[in-house]
Amino acid sequence: MIVKDLRLATQVSELVGRFPRAWQDYQDWLRDIVGSRPVLSARYPSWQAAIIFRWRLFYFVSYVAVVVFLKQCGKKLESLTTIDYRYILQRTATLLAVAALTLCGIAATTGILIAFYYQPAAMRAHESLTAIAHDISSGSVILSLHHVAGNGLIVVSLIQLVVMFLGREFLCSWFTGWISGICLTLAAMGLSWTAIVLSWDQTSFWRFKIELSIVGSIPLIGGALREILSGGSGINSVTLQHMYALHSYVLAIAAIFLSVLHLGALILQEQHWKAAQQRFNLSKLSERFLRKSL
Amino acid sequence: MNAPELHLTPNQEVILAALRFRRRYGLEIMTAVEKSGGKQIGFNSLYPNLKKLEKKGFVKAEWGNELPEEHTGARRKYYRITGMGEQALEAKHQLLESVAHWMPAPEGV
Known part of the structure; x- marks a missing residue:
């Protein structure tokens, strides 16, 4: 034993x-x-x-x-909390910025395709959209892609705000990314808001009417803002044209510009994680280019 | 009075007391407690407690000169009380003293 x-x-x-x-x-x-x-x-x-x-x-x-x-x-926990956790947040932010830019690209492309057939006039808007959905080849795919990309942009940019807040670093590149992220979120919401009346059906008409009256109730500037947005007192073709111009020119271009700026800022921010000789350096790059061309 | 960093559990107090005048190894502490008529400390609580005391800085461990055990190759460790350990014991004794001497404040005077 x-x-x-x-x-x-x-x-x-x-x-x-x-x-x-x-x-x-x-x-x-x-x-x-x-x-x-x-x-x-x-x-x-x-x-x-x-x-x-x-x-x-x-x-x-x-x-x-x-x-x-x-x-x-x-x-394990210690190694996660010291460097990896911030690095993961940084990478996630960059990935989300890429996703936002991709969604912007999809929305812009499908938006241009829709604009080929869409007519921004009170009596024509709904008909033209129905025609796009039914008569144009793969029209319904393009329309739903446009919807998904627009809503996805809002979701992604909101998540991005949280991720960037958690990984905050008070550097110039982070600050640029943060401000452009906030503006991008606002632009995405604005895009979705101006799109309400563009389909010109019962739901969108009445919803827009209610929301215009909410805008009108803002003290001092409310009334004027409401008239500027709707192009007069009622909701008619002019309103539709205003919304269309805001949606497809002002806000769409702003959103694309902001998402490019946002991604650029985050890529610059990532350089801080790299070793000094691996960092992106404009003067070094141009020097190499010059040497090659000579 | 009893600072939290000098806190001792009953087992730890007995272990420290066993180390007060000479360095001992684990089994010796157990035998000392048992032969003195105290409540026996089991294997399962002695060594974890020694490790905790060492981490708090109340005891110091040192390797013994004996040869490693033939079956397992394990070496013997001797534990020695440190100044802080003595302080902790002293604090415990003072606590017992002051508890014994405590008087209620006279009422209704």
Whole structure:
């Protein structure tokens, strides 16, 4: 029995020996467990002594295993919190900026395709959209792509604001990215708002009427703003043309410009993570170009 | 009075007391406590407690001169109390003293 127990103890020591730090800390425990084995045999019947001995060995192994496990977890967590977590946020922000630019591109392309057939006039708008959806080849795909890209842009830019807030760093490039991100979010919302009346059906008409009256209730400037937006007191062809111009010229161009600026700022921001010689450097690049051309 | 960094659990107090006058190894501490009639400290709590005391700076461990154990290759470690450990013990004794001498403030005077 004792020989068997000692063999077990040898196996335990080999197991714990694989973790040098834990072995350094706790080997005297194992030594005393083995050292007290003769005392156990003298005091208890052999079967009881074996049970006590094995229980001590088992507890020793479990305790050391938990200590090793917790230490490993702590180390992982520490490495996550120091550098990786901010780096992950930085990469996520850049990826989201790429996604926003892609969505802008999709919305712009499909928007231009829609503009080939869309007619911004009160009696023609709804008809032309129906025609695009039904008569033009892959018209419904283009329309729904335009919707998905527009809504997706709002979602992505809102998530981006949260990500950038968590990974905030008070550098010029971050600040540019942050401000352009906020403006991009506002532009995306503005695009979706000006698109309400463009489909010219019952829901959009009445919704726009309510929202115009909300705009009108802003103190001091409300009335004037409402007239500027709707091009008069009622909602008619002029309103539609105003919204169309805002949607497809002012806000769309602003959104594309902002998303390019946003991505550019974040790419510049990423340079801080790179080693000095790997960073993007305009003068170095032009120097190399000049050397090549000469 | 009893600062939180000098806090001792009952087991830790007994272990520190066992180390007061000489360095001892784990099994020796256990035997000392048992032979003095105290409540026996099991293997399962002695070594974790020693590690905690070492981390707090109350004891210092050093390798013994004995040869490694033949089956496992494990070496013996001796524990020695440090100045801070003595302070902790002292604080505990003072606490017991002041608890014994505490008097309620006279009422209705």
